[in-house]
Amino acid sequence: MRAIQDLVTEVDRVRYTEGQFLGAADFQDEQDYHRRALGRHETGGHTWGIVVGLELVENPDPADSQFVDPVLNPGLAVDGYGRQIVSFGTVTIDSALFDAYTTDGHRTVWIEYDETTSSPAGAGFADCRDGEATRTVETFKIVIDPPATITAVIVDGAPAAPPPTPSGTPEIPADTSVPYQELPVEPPLTRWLIRLGTLHWDGTVGSGRPPGGGWTSSAPTLAR
Numbered sequence: 001m002r003a004i005q006d007l008v009t010e011v012d013r014v015r016y017t018e019g020q021f022l023g024a025a026d027f028q029d030e031q032d033y034h035r036r037a038l039g040r041h042e043t044g045g046h047t048w049g050i051v052v053g054l055e056l057v058e059n060p061d062p063a064d065s066q067f068v069d070p071v072l073n074p075g076l077a078v079d080g081y082g083r084q085i086v087s088f089g090t091v092t093i094d095s096a097l098f099d100a101y102t103t104d105g106h107r108t109v110w111i112e113y114d115e116t117t118s119s120p121a122g123a124g125f126a127d128c129r130d131g132e133a134t135r136t137v138e139t140f141k142i143v144i145d146p147p148a149t150i151t152a153v154i155v156d157g158a159p160a161a162p163p164p165t166p167s168g169t170p171e172i173p174a175d176t177s178v179p180y181q182e183l184p185v186e187p188p189l190t191r192w193l194i195r196l197g198t199l200h201w202d203g204t205v206g207s208g209r210p211p212g213g214g215w216t217s218s219a220p221t222l223a224r
Contacts, residue, residue: 007154007182008036036183039082044179049194051076054087056109056197058210067207070199072111072142080150080176080192081183083113085140093199095206097144102203110143110193142196149193154182 013033014026042048053075058068070093077085093109101107117133152159153172160170160178172178200209 006185008185009182011036036082038084040179042078042082042084043080043177043181046078047175047177048078048080048082048192050196051078054111054196056093056199058199058208060210061207066209067202067205068210070109070208072196077111077194079113079194080153080178081113081187082179083187084138085111085113085194086138087140091142093142097142098201098203098206101144101201104202104204104209105200106198107144107201108146108198109196110146110149111196112141112143112191112193114139114141143193146193149195150176151188151191153178155180157182 011033014030053073054077055073055075057071057073059071061067061069072087072091072093074087074089076087079085098107116137116139118135118137153176154160155170155172155178158170160172160181162174162176163171165171172181200211201207202209
């Protein structure tokens with residue numbers, strides 16, 4: 001568990017005054033206030049999971065019908081921090097994600113929130129830090145068979161759990177959507193991975209195969 005000073009345990013916003021000098025930290029705090037408010041709404045008024053879309057589709061390989069090319073359809077999901085995960089177009093599942101799996105079997109496929117940076121400042125506007133990024137891009141990663149998909153939810157300074165809980169452990173809703181959780185000051189990116197489904201991957205040939213054998217994909221849990 002993180003030390004209490006490393007957790008967000010109150011709601012505050014920037015208070016502006018005339019003639020005030022503002023720095024990057026003030027504008028970051030302004031963004032954080034609105035992002036956390038949205039996150040509390042998403043996990044309090046709704047729940048985390050897939051909102052719409054994000055279906056895994058197995059397209060037949062045009063070169064060989066015994067193989068398939070898995071793709072992810074556009075869609076929207078919300079993770080356990082209330083962060084939105086948006087895919088605006090069809091995404092091909094990179095076969096390199098399966099490189100560690102050399103046998104024939106079914107692999108679970110998950111999506112997680114991620115961030116990257118882009119848009120360095122233009123010439124003459126970067127001050128002494130030429131090339132520094134000016135945008136944070138909210139994106140996602142696809143993960144195959146992750147060893148863990150969720151970490152502790154901190155409530156009132158202690159890890160909480162869905163009912164029934166051991167004596168003295170704070171209780172949270174069964175779906176673990178908790179708008180009053182204490183968030184890390186810098187939330188880790190890998191938390192509350194969202195399951196998309198399962199794919200039949202034949203690692204002996206490095207290709208996806210149709211499910212076959214009466215096997216069907218398990219549906220992911222949907223938000224809302």
